[in-house]
Amino acid sequence: MLSGVGYLADVEFELPQDARLPSVSAAEQVVTRMRRLIIEGQIPPGARLREAQLTGGFEVSRQTVREAIRNLAHDGLVRHDRHRGAVVVELDAADVLDIFAVRRLLETTGASRVREADSEALADVERAFERLAAAATSGSWAGTVDADIGFHRSLTALTGSPRLVRAFEAIAGELAFCLSVLRLVGGEERSPAMIISQHGPIAGAVADRDAERATTLVQEHLDRHGAVLAQALAERRSAAA
Secondary structure, three states, X not given: OOOOOHHHOOOOXXXXXXXXXXXXXXXXXXXXXXXXXXXXXXXXXXXXXXXXXXXHHHOOOHHHHHHHHHHHHHOOOEEEEOOOEEEEOOOOHHHHHHHHHHHHHHHHHHHHOOOOOOHHHHHHHHHHHHHHHHHHOOOOHHHHHHHHHHHHHHHHHXXXXXXXXXXXXXXXXXXXXXXHHHHHHHOHHHOHHHHHHHHHHHHHHHHOOOHHHHHHHHHHHHHHHHHHHHHHHHHHHHHHO
């Protein structure tokens, strides 16, 4: 058994030279680039990811490409088909409704707890909204998607539960795909004012610690977008059939 309080004292140490982290790997760079291409629709849903094409296009090794594809699959943007290999995920209406059901649970729980949330969590929501507003007017849809996901992640974080935040992260890749579809069917990329107006009232209700208003606004926001996406994907599936 330890005695005294000596073990609580600060202990100085130096990291060995070989503990330094390397710069961003080639696989991470490929993931970042491919994620952007998928979100912006340049690599469309259902596209087959051929290793030879990607290896030549990015001028990297096959191992790097395989690692990047594994990471994208982990993020929910790529899946493995028995006959076609790795393909960009193509969600259907049922997938969207399921994703948005999870979002409702996470984000409305966060909104309902604004009275108990600490001030830093509230400030994170305000900062996330400011980043979203800036991204929406920047002309970068990939940046807007990242900022949009960040805003909704900050709502989930109001729960104060790291596990619920991890649950949000588990659907973040699929959510990015949903937002890329929304760009195509809703024209949101061409209307930054609409993006700002849809999220501003939620940020305001959170800042006011108005749990009822924040919860209602989040619910309405998710119901509206979930319905639009589900309908768009159902029509797309019908047209393809």
